[in-house]
Amino acid sequence: MLNIVNKSPLDRGSLDSCLQSAEPGAILLIEDGVYAATRGSAGEARLKAAAGKFKLFALGPDMEARGIADRAMDGVTLIDYAGFVDLVAEYNTCQSWL
Amino acid sequence: MTIKKFMMVNRKAPYGTVYALESLEVVLIAAAFEQDVSLAFLDDGVYQLKKGHQTKGVEMKAFEKTYGALEDYDVTKLYVDQESLAGRGLTADDLCVPVEIMSRADLGKRMEEQDVLLSF
Numbered sequence: 032m033l034n035i036v037n038k039s040p041l042d043r044g045s046l047d048s049c050l051q052s053a054e055p056g057a058i059l060l061i062e063d064g065v066y067a068a069t070r071g072s073a074g075e076a077r078l079k080a081a082a083g084k085f086k087l088f089a090l091g092p093d094m095e096a097r098g099i100a101d102r103a104m105d106g107v108t109l110i111d112y113a114g115f116v117d118l119v120a121e122y123n124t125c126q127s128w129l
Numbered sequence: 130m131t132i133k134k135f136m137m138v139n140r141k142a143p144y145g146t147v148y149a150l151e152s153l154e155v156v157l158i159a160a161a162f163e164q165d166v167s168l169a170f171l172d173d174g175v176y177q178l179k180k181g182h183q184t185k186g187v188e189m190k191a192f193e194k195t196y197g198a199l200e201d202y203d204v205t206k207l208y209v210d211q212e213s214l215a216g217r218g219l220t221a222d223d224l225c226v227p228v229e230i231m232s233r234a235d236l237g238k239r240m241e242e243q244d245v246l247l248s249f
Contacts, residue, residue: 037145038145039142039145039173039176041172041173041216041217042141042142042172042173062144062145063142063144063145063146063173066142066173066176066217069217069218070218071217071218071219072216072217072218073216073217075218091186092185092186092187093144093186093187095183095184095185095186095187096143096144096182096183096184096186096187096189096191097142097143097144097176097179097182098179098180098181098182098183098193099179099181100183101181102218111186
């Protein structure tokens with residue numbers, strides 16, 4: 032399954048809920064969810080711990096908009112909108128953790 | 130006109146919601162009425178000031194420059210919570226404008242001095 036998280040990990044529990052509940056698959060961070068993938072943030076450690084279980088992606092345009100594209104942590108692949116579509120097509124189901 | 134002390138309390142990241150942009154709108158309105166305006170940034174609100182917004186890809190208006198223009202409206206009191214910055218791997222060097230960085234307790238004291246607090 033492709034899990035999509037669009038909330039900041041410090042503002043809401045969406046990422047934690049996803050990490051705790053989801054079966055192995057992929058996580059795509061979009062909108063304010065991309066803050067989890069920044070070096071030195073609290074989200075980084077949580078994502079690193081989950082890297083064996085999930086393929087990790089973040090939407091590049093959302094990171095650029097927030098001025099954090101140059102701080103993307105290792106282990107997270109930045110994709111564009113076309114890559115977003117490819118991911119949705121690749122997985123049988125997707126779930127948005129709103 | 131009576132001048133009141135207004136503080137906008139910004140606690141949300143930019144672009145994901147419209148709060149940050151709306152806060153700036155209210156700042157400019159209050160400044161136009163020559164009120165005593167200050168801005169507080171805490172929690173995810175500190176992300177609003179992260180420099181280098183490139184919003185072409187998401188097709189949204191980048192409002193980073195507006196923070197830089199606040200000085201022209203005599204809005205110079207920008208307060209940032211040190212703890213919120215540190216928790217997000219940010220320092221003063223990462224911010225797009227000069228601010229006063231302080232502890233949460235000192236920020237609370239500034240809040241106590243206000244006539245009107247508006248939360249965003």
